Amino acid sequence: MGGAELSRAPLPRSFFDRPSHEVAPDLLGRVLVHGPVAVRLTEVEAYGGPGEDPAAHTYRGRTPRNAVMFGPPGHLYVYFTYGMHFCTNLVCLPEGSGSAVLLRAGEVLDGVDTARARRSSRGKPPPDRDLARGPARLAVALGLAREHNGLDAVLEGSPAGRPHESAAVLEGRPPAPGLVKAGPRTGISTAKEVPWRFWIDGDPTVSPYRAHVPRRRSAAATSVGEAPSS
Template sequence: MGGGQLSSAPLPRSFFDRPSHEVAPDLLGRVLVHGGVDGIVAVRLTEVEAYGGPGEDPAAHTYRGRTPRNAVMFGPPGHLYVYFTYGMHFCANLVCLPDGFGSAVLLRAGEVVEGLAAARARRSSSNGKPIADRDLARGPARLAVALGLTREHNGLDAILEGSPLGRPRQSATMLEGVPADPSLIRSGPRTGISTAKEVPWRFWIDGDPTVSPYRAHVPRRRNTAATSVGEAPRS
């Protein structure tokens, strides 16, 4: 799998030095490669969500300013912002805009185009039933698991020169891949957030089977785990 996508050039840092809602649709069809200790996995992005900066987007982690948790979002563009949510899931974002601005794009879903065996092993179900390929990275938590992204990868630079296959393990690279056909890109409300939910900054490739289903926000009952990490928005 993968075709010529893994031989495509890395995206330049300037690609991310723009507002997140401009970067987000341009990320569709691009490929994120991560080399973990158990192998390299590459995911073609099919669904993303943009989140704005401090004071402008109530659904963003940066809305109230810089904190130790969201500090990576205020750093250079092209870095991974990986956070833990609801006491059980990691989610991955790509930082946008220059130092100090605090903006990112949440990676919501994609197709595993390289490293299927490693992705399947990471996503193995507790009941032993095989997971369909389309579901390996279908949803932000599943995508993070398939790529092997956890808290230790928060702040990892995804803009590197050279071939990702020749880099040390525990590295990440964004590749040009094959940009999505503009006629197939759709946008709509962001998924599962309680504020600014009408903002149409969720972008996806129409008809792609790996795109996650839209879910409106449903208030959760607070529990110890959720309270310990905070019920923060998506990015």
């Protein structure tokens, strides 16, 4: 997988059993694997719990749509946005808490041909740096959609006990501390000043920062935040 310096050891569930703004910077450089595709995370955003973070899907409490965020840590929360895209998050804190980290961008390490095919438009794939550059692109490259909502991304116990289709977060290769940068979350209109977006400085796969632009129709934002009522 992309070089001997990358560790294949899976992260334990305890890694995710922390506040999302602590988990988020620690996710940089980790590797999310789903099927044949592996992506080294280079940009993420943290979202808090009910009543704490007005930009979070869980701000007003549990609904059928956000129920996975209230489940055990280390599971995938995959949601549909703008009527066309899926975005992927990793659930944090103990069960019942309602918090997660949005996976915004990464570098495809394994399964590049598969990711290219998934991301090709009219037979023309994008540059490799753009394969998972942005939350919707990352989900497409990894082949994650509605049916993967709630998928466990922690490898525990015997592999025989795992479902046929599974995901895993591996130790990967965390960046040097000086390369981890933090700033405002992108594309949201509330709590946009909260510096819970984290990225690896200088990495070409990091998506550009975009301030929120109001849309004419009601829709979920391209983050864990601002979902319409379920």
